[in-house]
Every structure is written in structure tokens, then in C-alpha cells.
Amino acid sequence: MKINDLFIKSPLAPLCQRGVFTKTMDLKVNIGKLKLKNPVMTASGTFAYGKEYSEFVDLNKLGAIVVKGISLKPMKGNPGPRICETPCGMLNAIGLQNVGLKGFLKQQLPYLKKLRTKIIVNVLGNSIDEYIELAGDLESAGVDAVELNVSCPNVKKGGILFGTEPGLFRELIRNVRLKTSVPLITKLSPNVTDVRIFAKIAEDEGSDAVSLINTISGMSIDIRTRRPRLANITGGLSGPAIRPVAVRMVWECHKTVRIPIIGIGGIISAEDAVEFFLAGASAVAVGTGNFINPRATMDILEGIRSFMSSEGIASISELTGAVRC
Numbered sequence: 001m002k003i004n005d006l007f008i009k010s011p012l013a014p015l016c017q018r019g020v021f022t023k024t025m026d027l028k029v030n031i032g033k034l035k036l037k038n039p040v041m042t043a044s045g046t047f048a049y050g051k052e053y054s055e056f057v058d059l060n061k062l063g064a065i066v067v068k069g070i071s072l073k074p075m076k077g078n079p080g081p082r083i084c085e086t087p088c089g090m091l092n093a094i095g096l097q098n099v100g101l102k103g104f105l106k107q108q109l110p111y112l113k114k115l116r117t118k119i120i121v122n123v124l125g126n127s128i129d130e131y132i133e134l135a136g137d138l139e140s141a142g143v144d145a146v147e148l149n150v151s152c153p154n155v156k157k158g159g160i161l162f163g164t165e166p167g168l169f170r171e172l173i174r175n176v177r178l179k180t181s182v183p184l185i186t187k188l189s190p191n192v193t194d195v196r197i198f199a200k201i202a203e204d205e206g207s208d209a210v211s212l213i214n215t216i217s218g219m220s221i222d223i224r225t226r227r228p229r230l231a232n233i234t235g236g237l238s239g240p241a242i243r244p245v246a247v248r249m250v251w252e253c254h255k256t257v258r259i260p261i262i263g264i265g266g267i268i269s270a271e272d273a274v275e276f277f278l279a280g281a282s283a284v285a286v287g288t289g290n291f292i293n294p295r296a297t298m299d300i301l302e303g304i305r306s307f308m309s310s311e312g313i314a315s316i317s318e319l320t321g322a323v324r325c
């Protein structure tokens with residue numbers, strides 16, 4: 001049964017249709033110090049710098065925009081092919097292409113700051129100092145929050161990924177927290193044995209929230225050419241194929257930490273978003289869903305409203321962690 005069918009059949013439907021319920025419904029969520037008007041955000045790297053989607057989406061209606069990962073210097077990314085479709089998902093190896101910090105502050109941020117939504121900047125560095133510099137400069141520039149993309153190699157430590165080695169992960173968050181006071185969201189990698197260890201470290205070291213999951217490492221081979229479908233050989237899997245993994249990880253983290261969780265992974269409908277709330281997310285971010293339907297965020301927001309009406313839910317926070325296990 002679809003959300004809309006529920007809406008029509010619910011005894012609350014007449015109330016909802018007159019807008020009685022929708023007016024009093026509370027979609028506001030707090031992600032640490034960050035106050036969002038609703039829980040629907042965009043996932044980094046799938047919504048460009050926001051402006052590109054303005055033709056399809058009323059950007060002011062979003063809970064927050066999370067922009068493409070920004071590094072200190074501009075990055076060209078990997079050579080193509082950089083994406084390929086897989087069952088219920090896609091693999092990407094974009095290679096963190098971006099305009100760099102200066103380019104972002106000059107060309108993108110002025111537009112974003114005029115919007116009536118929160119602006120969160122995903123950052124990526126190859127050393128702890130780079131992350132500190134990025135977070136500090138973005139804080140001074142007035143962004144609402146910084147999301148740490150920890151799926152980057154530390155060049156000083158022989159290329160170990162920040163997000164998969166607990167000691168390095170702790171050192172990174174501790175140092176960024178000490179040097180900046182911008183709301184900090186740590187984006188967790190699913191490519192670890194126990195994601196709870198990383199969520200707990202993020203909380204202990206002062207992260208205001210965690211977002212999860214980033215893409216799952218994968219590979220696809222064309223059997224006729226016997227070549228990998230991506231020039232980079234491996235890439236990150238995203239889309240509905242990864243949703244059950246993401247929901248499980250959100251549920252595990254919700255039982256482990258008290259900081260808010262932003263659920264990410266294969267969300268393409270309001271039903272998917274509700275599943276993440278029930279598992280323990282306070283907000284959700286839509287990624288690959290934007291490629292399937294550029295208006296996905298708006299449709300999901302409307303669908304969440306309809307669901308709340310039909311279920312008689314006054315505040316979105318009632319759903320967080322409400323799974324009956």
C-alpha cells in the first residue's frame with residue numbers, strides 16, 4: 001500500500017484534507033545546535049552546489065543543503081568512466097572533483113547564503129591540518145555546519161583512510177573540535193567491521209551529530225571485455241541496494257550514542273525516510289534519489305507530511321527510534 005492510499009483510507013483523512021492537522025504538525029528537528037525546519041536534507045555530492053537544482057526544487061523548502069565535498073585546492077577528479085548502473089543502485093568513482101575552498105567561497109557561497117535554509121559544507125582533507133583549515137575558514141565564512149567526510153586518505157600517515165582507523169579518526173575529530181566551534185557532523189563510513197565504535201568516538205570527541213552511511217566499496221566487471229566498468233576499477237555503491245545496510249547501521253548507532261543521527265542510503269521515497277526515522281534517525285539526506293527524480297526531496301517531504309497526518313503524528317521526533325523490536 002502506498003502512503004497516499006493510507007492517507008485516503010485513514011479516519012484522519014477528512015481532517016488532513018481540510019489542513020487541520022498539517023498546520024499544527026511539527027517537522028522541526030535539532031541536529032545539535034543546528035535547528036532545521038524539517039528533516040529532509042540533500043546528501044553530499046548528489047546535489048552539486050544546490051543552485052543546479054533550483055529549477056526543480058524550491059531550495060528554501062529543504063531542511064538543509066549539504067553541498068559537494070570541498071577540499072583546500074580544486075580537484076579534477078578521476079578519468080571516466082566514473083559511474084555505472086548496478087542492480088538497484090550505482091557505482092561511482094568521481095574522485096572528489098570540486099572547485100576548492102576559494103572557488104566555493106567566491107562562486108557558490110554568496111548564492112547559498114541568500115537562501116532560507118541551512119547550508120552544510122562537506123569537507124575532505126589529506127591531513128588533520130587540512131580539515132582544521134577548511135572547517136575554520138568555513139566557520140568564518142558563516143556556513144551553518146561542517147560535515148567531515150572521513151573517507152579520505154591521510155597522506156602523512158601512508159594513505160590510511162581517516163574513517164576506517166579508530167585512532168586516526170579520534171585524532172581528527174578531537175583536533176577539529178578543539179580548533180573550531182562550528183556545528184560538526186561526522187559522516188561515517190560503512191566500510192568498517194563495527195560502525196558503533198566510530199559513532200561512539202565521534203560523540204566522545206565532541207561531534208554534534210553523525211551522518212551515515214557513505215557509499216559501500218564495490219566493483220563491477222563487463223564480462224565481454226573482461227574490464228572493470230569504472231576506470232578507477234573500484235567505486236562506491238549507493239542507491240536502494242544499500243538501504244537495508246544503512247538502516248541496520250543507523251539502528252545500531254542509535255542504541256550506542258545520544259547525539260542526533262542523519263540517515264543516508266538509498267532513500268527515494270517518504271516510506272524509505274520513515275524507515276530511517278524508526279531506526280533512530282532524526283533527519284535524512286537524499287542522495288542517488290536526486291538522480292532518479294530531481295524533485296525527490298520535495299516529494300519525500302510531502303510524503304512525510306501525509307504519513308504524519310494519516311498516522312496522527314504531531315511531531316516528527318515521535319518517530320525517531322520508534323521501531324518495535
Ligand SMILES: Cc1cc2nc3c(=O)[nH]c(=O)nc-3n(C[C@H](O)[C@H](O)[C@H](O)COP(=O)(O)O)c2cc1C
Pocket residue numbers: 043044045046068069070092094096122149187213214215237238239240242264265266267285286287288289
Ligand atoms: C556521485 C556521488 C558523489 C558523492 N560525493 C560525495 C562527497 O563529495 N562527499 C561525501 O561525503 N559523500 C559523497 N557521496 C556519498 C553520498 O553523499 C551518500 O552518502 C551515498 O551516496 C549514500 O546515499 P544514497 O544511496 O542516497 O546515494 C557521493 C555519492 C555519489 C553517488
